[in-house]
Every structure is written in C-alpha cells, then in structure tokens.
Amino acid sequence: MLNSKFFKAMKKNKYILSLLAIAVFLFSACTDNYENFPVDQFTNSYFFSKTDSMGVQVRQFLNSIYDLLPSGHNDHGGDYLDTATDDALSIKQDDPDVYKLLVGRYSANTRIRPAMEWSRYYEGIRQVNVLIDSIEVVPIILKFKNVDGEEKALNHTIKAEARFLRTLFYFELVKRYGGVPLIHDKIFKLNDDLELPRNSFEECIDYMVSELEDIKMDLRSVTMADNTEYAHAATYEAAMALKSRILLYAASPLFNGQTISTTKDEQKELVGYTDYDAERWKKAADAAMDFIESQGHKGNKSNALTKNFMAIFLSYYNKSSNPELIFFRQGGKSKTVETKNGPLGFSGNALGNGRTNPTQNLVDAYLMKDGKLRGESTLYPYNPQKPYENRDPRLDLTILHNGSNWLGRVLETNQGGANNPTGSAEYTRTSYYMRKFMGNFGATPEYSNNQHLWIIFRYAEILLNFAEAENEYLPAPSKDVYDAIIALRERAGIEKGSDKLYGLEPNMTKSQMREVIRNERRIEMAFEEQRFWDIRRWRAAEDIFSTPLRGMSIVKSLSSVTYTEVDLVNVVFNERQYLFPIPYSEVIKNSNMVQNPNW
C-alpha cells in the first residue's frame, strides 16, 4: 500500500527523479577503473626490491650510469675534441664549438659542453650514490670471480663498478677544474645545504686513488672479450688503468710544480699540489709498471699490444686478436663515423661530410719509416713534393691525404679536386681527412655498418704513461723507457734499424726523451681525446700554440702537383685556459665556491 503510494508520489515527481538520476550519474564518475598513481613511474622500493634475487632492476639502474660515459665520436657539437687542439680543425667555419674551445672563446658563463661539462658528472655521482645506498637490500644470488679467482656476490661487483664510474666522473672533473667538491656517499635532498666548498686537488687525487684501491678486488677480471654479457663492464684492469692515468695527471707539471699562478691563497690548493714532489712521478710510473707486470705483457699477458694497429679500432670483442682494449664505452654498429668524417666528394652510401680535418702540424709529427722525424732521416729524406712517402704506417691509418686509396678511388684533395671542392661552403681546410676509427673502406665502393665503440683505456696508453713518468722520475731514461716506446714503434711497423732502436737515439737525455715520448703519444693516440688534455697537463699549450695551425695547399696543374704548406689559424693561449672556469652560476649560487684563477 505504502509502496504504491510512494511510487505514485514518485511518478508525480519524475522530473525530480530524473534530475536526481543525472546527479547520481554524474557524481559517480567512473574512475574506478584507473590506478591511483601512474604505474609507469616506479618508486625506490620497486627498483631496489627485496625479492629481486637476480638483481634485474639494479643492473638496469647500473646501465643508466654506464650510459653517462662519454662517447668521443663527433661528440663535441659534431666534432672530435681533438679538433680543438693543434691536431685538427673542424670543417665547419660557422664557429663550431670546438673552434670556440680552440681559441678560448668561452667564459664561466658561456660554457661549451660537453668539454666544459660539470653537472652531468655530478648527476652520475648522484646516481652511483643512490645505487650504493640501496643495493644492500637486494638479495642477489649471482656470483662472480675477481682477479684472484675469489668468488664474490654480485652485489659487490655492481657496487664496485658504480664506484669505479664515480671515480672516473671525478677524474673528468678534476682534469677540467682542479679540486672539486667531493660528495662521498651522500644523496642530497632538495632542501639540504648544498653550498659545499671545493676540496683541494690533493684530497681529490687521494680520494680517487683510495677508491680504486678499495674496489679493485671486488671487480671482475674477466677479459671482456670472453664475456658475452659483461663485455662493457669495468674490470680490475680498468681500475688499474684509471689509477695509472690519475697518478700521471697528478704528477704532471700543471698540477705538480708549475701550477697556474694565483695571488689568492684559497685558490692555491685547488689548482694543484702546492709543492713539487718528484716522487709523484714515481708513483705514476709504479702504477703503470704494476699493470705491465701483472696484467700486461710482462705479466699474465691478459692485456698486450694488438699486433695490427688497424685492428685495435675494428675488433672489440675478440680478445685473442685485440688484447689491447681495457675499457670502452659500448656503442653499436653504424657508419656514422664514416659519413660524418669521410672525405667529401662522394654521394649516396659513400657520402662523407669531411668533418675532421687533421692539420699539417699533426702530419708533420708522424715519423719517417725508420722512426726518425721528418727531415732528420738520412735513409728516407723528406721530399716536400711527395710528403707522404716513406712515412710511419700509422699516418696512413690515421689520416686520409691526397693520393690515399679510399672507396675504390684515389683521393684528390688538391684545390678544387674531386674531394676538396674549394670555393664551396665546405671543403677540407687542410687537404686532409681523418681516417682513424673507420672500417677498411680503401677498396669498397661504399660504407657499411661497423662497430664504433669509444675506447677509454687501451694498453698502449699504459706503456706511454709508464715511459713518461719513469723518464721524468729518473735522471736519464732507462731501458724500460726505451722498451716501452720501442714496443709501440715495433707494432706500428717502424723499421727496426741496425741498432734495433726503431729510430731512437741511444743515450738520449731526459728532455730529448721527453720530446720523443710526447710525440709518440700524440701520433699513437691521435683523436682519442688525449691531446687536448695532454698539452694542458704538460703546461705546454702556450708554447705549442705559438706556431700557427697549418694545412696543405695542393695545386694540380696539367703536368705537376705542387704541395705548399699554408698557415690557417693563429691561437693565443691564455694561462687561465689551463683549467676551465667553474660554471658562473655555481659560483654565484654557492658562497663557498671558489672560482679558478683569472676567470
């Protein structure tokens, strides 16, 4: 009864009912079907999970830190960093970044990255700290073996790899700026006090070396080439190589004895050691020799010089044919190195943009076939009209020049030649192109994909590090110093000579040997991001840039070809450029941040 009455009443008020219906419909907005928070964005506890016994997420997290490693191939606004040295010029004439770096057109405020990178390394350091902080909760059951064959839990090596990367990041900072703030294991929160002062240069070096010492036994020592999954991983050897490089830099004149002059006391301990100590060279020499005698050619030979210079940059995973590699940044297959740097004058799949133009200065540095410098060889006198004859074989493997065989053609880099369209907007500025890192495309008609990993450490550097440090430490070069250079020259294909010295003079003085080692380092490691930093740590840039950067002008007439060297760029190197300026924004935001001298 009541019910029917009720319904009657309701019927009467069906409009009200319909209103209500709509209201209910509206306010029950159908959102039950969705998550409360975005599921594609995880939180810390998902990443560092107590149930992830294979450490899947953690290892992926580590990958992202590896990804911060720089790859030097055309990395600086499309150019190699070496095009900001006396070794090469960029083909670009519209003020490319490397040109600004070369001539010093930068300031604390207008920085050029990645050469003047700062925050990216602190980003890497933070990521390492996040990983170190949280990894302990992950119950990884996997094991690995270290250099002594000890079995360890994978947690240890992941952590050690991360700390290796952190040390590498610090080293990248220190070689740019001198002493920098050390964060240690801290993960800063948004409102933490971040006005940190810079640590002294010495503290930074000590910290890095102690870190490497601390982690080396937690790293694998697998020879990368044998490992299908961990070929990219930082190893014991990588840590030792980094230590060798750190100590070499620490002993170098810029930081040891000839630091940048400054009147401000607070800058003095930041720009290097406050005193000179020859023992630092000893430490550097020992670190390199330690490597040579344990893992190197005098030890268990897990690293040695690769027989063929060319093969170093072509085969990355074949340990037996390429034992030289110690650590690299993983890359992938492509032909971008070729298309970016290959000679102009080709099209289609043979197209090259000729980005990197080696200078005559670099070409001159290459030895004659007998190991003597250009003009000093009696066996192979230098013919200025046939400048590439009888040269160090590394010249042809590093630089393409007029007459090189390339893509089934003979390169014509004479003025207006097929591969040097002088007069158009882009033409090789020096008549040279870079050859290093490229595949064997001398005879093939076009480029194809090739591996182009970025080598961070290779064994040749250890030898060079040793030779340099040992030579600086001793009053006169020892046999070990000679041996190191001879090993490189032998491998390069320099003629042995009757004295079996591969062109070296017997009984050289320390400073004669210094010049030899520095030149050897330049030609052996060309385009590998060494020269830019070397001329700084040697404090030699002012001297080196006192002569202009040169190119070759080749004029072809009906009957003859004439080679003339031409001056291209004059660089004035200011003392303050030995260290980069700390980013201006960092200095004004942080009252404890001390700027480098004269910036």
Added chain:
Amino acid sequence: MKSMYKNRLKNDYQYLKVLIIALIICSFNSTAILAQQTSKPVLIKNTVQDLYGNPIPGVTVRVKDSEKQNTSLVDGSFELSLEQGDILTFSHKDYQYSESVISEKDKAKGLVKRLQRRQSQENKPVPGPYGENYDEDSYLGSAATVYTDQLSSGIHSTIIPNLTGRVAGLNIIQQRGARTHYTATNYNTAIGGLVPIFGKGALSDNSEFALSSRGLSPKVIVDGIQREFYAIDPDAIESVSLQKDALSSMFLGMESSRGALIITTKNPSSGAINVSLTGKYGINSPIKMPRPLDSYQYAYLLNEALDNDGKKSYYSYDDFSKFRDQSAPYTHPNVNWYNELFKSYSSSQYYNLNVSGGGKIAQYYVSLGYTGEEGLFNTATTNSYNTNLSYERYLITSKVNVNISNDFTANILLIGRVEDGNQPGGDGSGYSDLLKSIYATPNAAYPVKNGDGSWGGNISYTNNLLSQTLNSGYLKDNARDVLGTVNLKYDLRKLLQGLSVHAVTSITTQTRSLIKRTKRSQVFEFKYDEDGEPTYTMFGTPSPQKNEFNAVSNYQDMFGRLSINFDNRFDKHGITATISADTRTRLIDFDLPEIPSNIIGTMAYDYNKKYFLQASVSESYYNRYRPGQRWGTFYAVGGGWDISKENFLESMDVFNQLKLRAVYGLTGNGISNSGYYIWRQTYSSYGAAWYSLGTSESPGYFTKENFPLANPDITWEKARKFNIGFDATLLDNQIQVSADYYYDFYFDLLQDRGKSIALIGASYPTENIGELSRTGFELSMTYQNNIGKLNYYLTGNWNMSQSKILFIDEQALPHDYLYRTGKPLGAFFGLTVDGFLTADDIDNGYPVMQGFSNIQPGDVKYIDKNDDGVIDEFDASVIGGDKPLSFFGVELGLEYKGLEFSALFQGVYNRDIYISDRNFTQGFMQQNQHYGQVYEHLLNRWTPENAAYAIYPRLSVGGNNYNEGNSWGTSLWLKSGNFMRLKDVNVAYTVPESVAKQYIGNLRIKLFVNAQNFLTISAYELVDPEVLFTNYPLQKNINFGVNVKF
C-alpha cells in the same frame, strides 16, 4: 551494496535515456503542440517581430499616458487590452525605440510590430558561464562582451580573428597564417602559450593565435562547458564575453586567475519554421612575402661576403654575366622559390544551413556548416590527389529547448564535427619544413628542372623544393569529435519563491589521427665536366611511396554540475544565492584521468538595485596534487553603487546608469601547470637498446631516477586580484562607457629556485616561489545614434598593461642593470649597438668580444656598459620589451535602409619584437656545401664606400656570431612591433521587405562583401609584425556572400 548501487545506477541511466529520447521526439512535435495550447486567447494577441519576422522577447510595451504595460514573451507576443488610437511605445535595449498608433484593424486582429535592431555592440546582459545571464544592473565584475553579427564575418576555422580588436582586454597576436596540422601527440596547446604547460598539452583547435587577458590566457567556456577552443560554427554564436575579475572567474576555482572567455551559442527561436542559408566565397592572398635577391645580386654579394671573410670567391665574372643575362638557366638558374611554389591567391568557402523554430513547449535550432580553405601551394594536375595545404570541416549543431512543464525545462545541445586537413607530404615532414627550406634556399641554388626534364638539385640540396611540394605525397590529418550536453532546470517556486535546481551534464570525445603517404624523388646536378661534356650527377635517395597511419590523440571529457539557486526580491532587497558542485573527468591518451572539481557558494545582495554586495567562495579540488594538498580555497568579494539611482542624478535624467564597482579576490592558477604527479619521486624504465651490453650488443634495459626531482609541495599559483571600474550609460543609451583599473599580485608562481646548485646531481623542480605584479587599464566606449534613417555607431576599446617581476630568486649579479627583478616580464636583454666599427676603432682598441679573430671595420660596435674593456654578457641590459603594452580597436558602423557598412581598425603599440632569424639578419647561412638565401634589405650592408649610412653590418658567410651579439642579443635587431590593421570591412545589403514580399516570395536576402586585413601599417616594414618569417604567411582576404532566409 556496491553492485546494488550500480544496478540502480543502470536503471536510472536507462530512465535518463528514455527521457532524452522523449525530449527529442517532443521537440519535433512542438509546433503542433503549440498550436493546440495557444488556441484560446483571452485578450487580443499582439506580437513584436524584427524585420525578418522573428519574434523579439523582452520588449517593454507601454500605452502612452497610461499605467498599462507588458513585456513580450518568448514568441514575441504580448497581451494588452487596447483601444483604437492608443499610442504604444516599444523599448528594448537592442532595438530602436518606436511608437505605434493602434488602428481599428490592429484592435481586431492584433498588432504586428516590427522593430529595427540597434547596430552597436554594447548594452547587453552579461552572459554567465552556465547559460544564465547575469543581471546587468548588479554585475560587479569586469566584462567585455561582443554581441554582433560580425562574429561571423570572414571565413575562418575559429572565431578568434573576429574577436581581434573587438574585446577590451583580450590581446590577440596571430603567430601564423594557417593552423598547425596535428601530427604528433604531446603537442602543447598554443592557446596556453602564456601559461606554463607541462607534459601533455590540451587539445585545442587554436594553433594560430596567442590569446591573453591580463597576462594569462583565458579559459574558454562554451555554453557552460569548459573546453578548449574547439570549432564552433561562427554563425551559431550569440555572444562572446571576456570576464576578467576575480568574482566572475570564481567558478573556475583553481584556475580562477585566468579569467573566462564565455561563448554562448544562439538559442532556438520560437515561432514558425525559420530556415537560413548562408554561402560565402573568399579569396586570400598573402600580405607580405620576403623579397629574396635575384641570382646576379646574390652572386655579387656572396663574393663580397667571402672576400670580407678572407675566403676564395665562389663566382667568376663569367658566372656573373650568365646570371645577369640568364643565358644558362640550368647551370646558372635564377629561381624565385616563392613564385615557383606559391600561387598568388587561394580560395575559401563557407556554407551554413540552419533551421529553427518551435513553440512554447519546445524550440529547436539545427545547423549544418561547412568550412573549406585551400592553401597557397601549387599543385600538379598529374596527381589524382591533392597535395595542397587544405582544411575542411563539417559541423552539425543541434540545440533543443523543451519546457517539459511550467517548472521544468530541459536544453539539449549536440555538436558533431568532422575535420580533415591536408598538406604536401614533404618527405614526411609536412609543409612547415617546406616553408623553412624555401626561406633558406637561394635563387641560384639549382634549377627547378634540368634540361632533360629531371628535377634539379645538388649535393647540398638533395630534395628539390618543387618536387617536395608536388611529388612527395601528402599528409592527411583528421579530427572527429562529438559533444553532447543536457541542461536541466527545475523551478521550485512552489516550494519557495525563487528557488530552482539546475543540472548540467556533458560528454565530449575527440580523436585525431594522421595518414601519411610520402615518397621522394632523386635530384640531378647538371654540369659540364673538365672536357666540356655535359654530365648529370644524381643526389638524394629516392624512396617509393610509404604509407603510415598514426593515432595522434584520443580525448574524452565528462562534466557534470548540480546547483541550487535562489533568486528573489523582498521589497527593495534583492537576494541571489547559489550553491553548486561540479566535477569533470578528462582522459587524454593513456594518462590517468584528470578530475578537477569545485564546490562553490555565491551570494549577492542588492538594496533597491542601488547598492550591491556579492561574495563567492570556491573549494576546488584536483587529483594530481599530493593527497592532503588537493583542496584549495579561493574567494572573491565585490561591491557596487549605481549612482544614477540616487535621487540627485535620477532627476537630472542624463545617466541611464552610472555604476561604480570594485572586486577583490584570491584566485588560483593550477591544473595546467601541475605536472603529472610530480610530487612523487619516481624512477622510470626505458625500453630496449639504451646502453647496449656485451659482445652481442644486446639491448641494455635502462632505468633511472626521474628528473627533475620531485617537488612534494607543488601547488597552484595564486593571485590577489583587485579590480575597480565603472559602467556609465548616458543620454538614453546613446553613450556607453566602461572603464577598469586592475592591480593583480601573483605569488607562489612556479619557478626555478635561485640556488639550484648542480652539486645535488639532479635538476631542480619548479617551486612555488615567484612573485609578479600586473597592472593595467581597460576602456571601452560606444556612441550610437541616428540621423533620420541613418543609424550609426562608433565603438572603441583600449587597454594598457604592464607587469613587474617582484621576485624570481635572482642571485647576486655584478651590475644593477643585469637584474631581471623589478623589470617587466618579457623585457629583452641584449647588447646596445652604437653603429659600426671603423678602422680607427679597431686600432684604438675599442672593446670587442674575446675570441673573435676576424673582427673588421663594418662589424657591429657594441657599448661596453661596464667599462671593463671587453664586450661580454655583463654588458647586456634591457633593450626593449619593457614598455606598457597597449592594444586597441576602433569600429565605425553605418546603416541606411538595409545598407550596412562597418570598418574595424585594430592595433598594438609599445610592442617590441626581436628578429633572430639569421637567414634574414645575416644571410649566407651555411647549407651543407652551399650558402643560403639573402634578402633585399641586406643591400644596405656596410661597405667601405657607404660606411656613413649603412644600416646593416658588413656581410660575412656562414653566420657571424660577433655581429649577432654572440647569443646575448643585440639592439640592432630589436624592432618596434607596433602596427595597425584595417582588420575588417563589411558592406551588406538586405533586400527590403517590401521588395522581398512582392517579387521573391518573401525570401529575405542579404548580400555582403567583407574584406579582412586589407591594410597594415607597421612600424617595422620588412616583415609582418605578427607572423614572422618561416611561418605560413598571414593573408588578406575578400569574401562575397549571400544569406537567404525564409
């Protein structure tokens, strides 16, 4: 319990469906119902109509010298007992005052009175957001409303061009001459250009105009529904109202800082069936095209530039002569790419058919519209498909009002849209790339076609521009959307006089997709080789046609609102109160839904319509803020005083209205800048192949901490807004003046902190720290009158606004002039230019930038502001953009016996633009192995001969950073952006009723011609002041049209 509830819901929903269907059926039978219901007149029925026979509701009809009066109803009828010889007066705000003497026939059959519409725009009720009009007398806010037929003048895909210069305080700059074709998700909406938008943008139709009102872009409300600027048929729009103060935007809750642009569509008219058919045809042509150098001049200047830079010449004397006499078109071409690719004009079309009618029970309005625009690109007849830029849109709009009972009304709106865009494939990149390339390619680059008919090109230009236009396929983008709104109102006056309940629900869904059909042809370079033999070298990789289908976006929006309203007068006391709650659920692609919601209470009181008080509070919610921080409170209060109602003024009988008003409120600007759950610190996993692993280089999956770091405290920006103004209407509504002054203090603005020290190893989130003030004046005035049958009006609006940065957490800087704090937002910083360097300057060591080895006489001379002997970033100070920006519009209208004329001028002053396009400022930018285009103005470059009067620095190739200010900006390229346009001119003629009746079967015909952007006067002549460089050019157009009604 829950399932029961859901069941109930389902049943209720069924019920609703039935209801809606019933309503629709109802509406189609409504005329019949009308006939039945109105068939028993008590008094003689008189009607008021406009000249076309449409009923006019709301006309006050008085019998002269008597107390008798009435107001016309929705069908135009009014009931009065009349005597022969009575004099009736008709007054209505929108129609001209008129009188009639009652004849015998009128008395017997009822009077049919025709009123003529006033021409002006003002003096209308202020539309509220939810369909109800605010009572004009008691409205306290700052509103600018356009009610005009000119909203539909011209042919446009949006109504924004028609708002330009017509709405006081709505500043519009057109940035490109054609819409952007949406070809990818995650684009940002252009309308929100002045509001920071993170993550996914909303899905606006507007990609051509930057809209701002008091510094922010307003929210758009269409018939009560908050939406982006979607297509609405301009013919279907009744009014557009911009509401700028805190009180009128309080309904936006958390977004109330932004102001509201309220668009109301036309309501159905009642009476017999009305059919209106409009057709327009328009011709468009670009206003300003860049003027490139011809090849001969180009070659000459290039050699000069190369010589300046110490480089080898490119062209020989032989080349010069070939360029000059055009004797070798294949090796020495002179191609004006604009002429090759563009037609000189394009066309557009618009058609609209609408039908409306109905009776007391139900009224309907159904409109079907088509808009079509063709672009300027040339097409090839050999293609069976269209490669031109084009835009086509079909819109169907249906609005039905139903008076279900005396107390219950329903209103149903349905809008459906089909939109198709087309553009040349351009190798997959569409037309914008093409425009950029045309802009940069010199006339001498390559011939269009070689002698053998193949496409021209070379190593630097591997894709022939004409081939890219005609021969690279096409991209088609589609949008489909449907909007449905049901609006219900139940009058509860039986319960309590003045009480009503109001419910709105709306659903919008939209999908956009893209079809790509692209291909590419190779090009050939024609040359004579060393032996003089002609050779062809191929460049570029040809690719056959590739087809692709992309889903661009998917969007759904549901909105619901329920309100309880009370509106009544108690003697002299008027009280209005509303409590409402609204919620919306917005889904964009795969994002979690956004659910902004509000609960709003508003109360208004007036005493005798003389003193007014109003207050509004909004509790506003948004689900993407941190739990516990999702609700915000915003409020506004206002007061008003209509002085004209005071005795001392009332007796003067000058003022119809003189209302002073002031509003103060706390508003918010959130939601669009809230980010996507950025208060949570999260980590993301990235897909395959980031850091490759191992010898196999297998994909190294990749996870990392997301940057910027979480900002757990993120909240909406806030503002304290103060607005004071007056509205005056004088001399029997002949003069209307409305003026406003505002001071808005914005705080908690999302900005980067100053101490964002990089040692943290992460990027910092934006935080609520900034402070900014905005002040300004807005003024609008209208004068309207008639001289006999000549009606005329003059209306104008003007506004001025200025901002000041109060806090942006700036760190210590060495010089005062480097600080941005205290300066207006958007001020340009740069080096100040003082002519060009002379040889003496260089010898005397005039300060220059460091690291430039090639500084020569003729390079720019910068002022060393801090006197430190070098030019660097510390010499950059404010060079412009800091003056109070002013927009204005002036419109004159005339009407004489059906012949109408109107003209609108619109302009901006105190505006600066910075010209940064280097193809324009320097020319000869490097393009692979060639140098790019140069434009005519660079003939005035510095040379040793004309050093005294050169306008531009010496030429150089490949970009000269020194002369460009080394990225610090230079006053050389800061130009005045002031301009004035003759935006809109209309001439229309309506065939008089007498003629229509006699000769054309009572068809009402209106013919019109309309011209837009016909004249532009700009301070800087070389470029269009609004659409710069590589964007699709702004066009002037002329349209012819006809409107037929019966």
